[in-house]
Amino acid sequence: MAILIEEEKRKINWFALVIVVLIIAAIIGATYYLFFSPTPLIEKVVPSSVQSLQVLSNIKLQPELIINNPKFQVLKTYINPIETGAVGKNNPFLR
Numbered sequence: 001m002a003i004l005i006e007e008e009k010r011k012i013n014w015f016a017l018v019i020v021v022l023i024i025a026a027i028i029g030a031t032y033y034l035f036f037s038p039t040p041l042i043e044k045v046v047p048s049s050v051q052s053l054q055v056l057s058n059i060k061l062q063p064e065l066i067i068n069n070p071k072f073q074v075l076k077t078y079i080n081p082i083e084t085g086a087v088g089k090n091n092p093f094l095r
Contacts, residue, residue: 066072
């Protein structure tokens with residue numbers, strides 16, 4: 001007479017398998033979008049209102065024209081200019 005002992009069948013944990021597959025898919029997707037996907041052109045990303053600011057950024061400021069303007073010369077100074085030595089606190093780390 002033989003004694004038969006059957007091995008218990010392994011049950012698959014479907015929840016853990018789905019979680020592992022989702023994590024691997026997220027890593028693959030993130031890798032693709034970070035390193036391999038084509039980069040969008042700036043014209044498609046930046047709204048048109050910001051693109052109009054490019055015109056302003058190309059303006060060259062000429063302070064001589066402003067300072068030598070007679071209307072600027074008429075302005076009066078109502079405060080004393082700041083002395084360069086009195087601005088801010090002393091550095092406590094210097095000896």
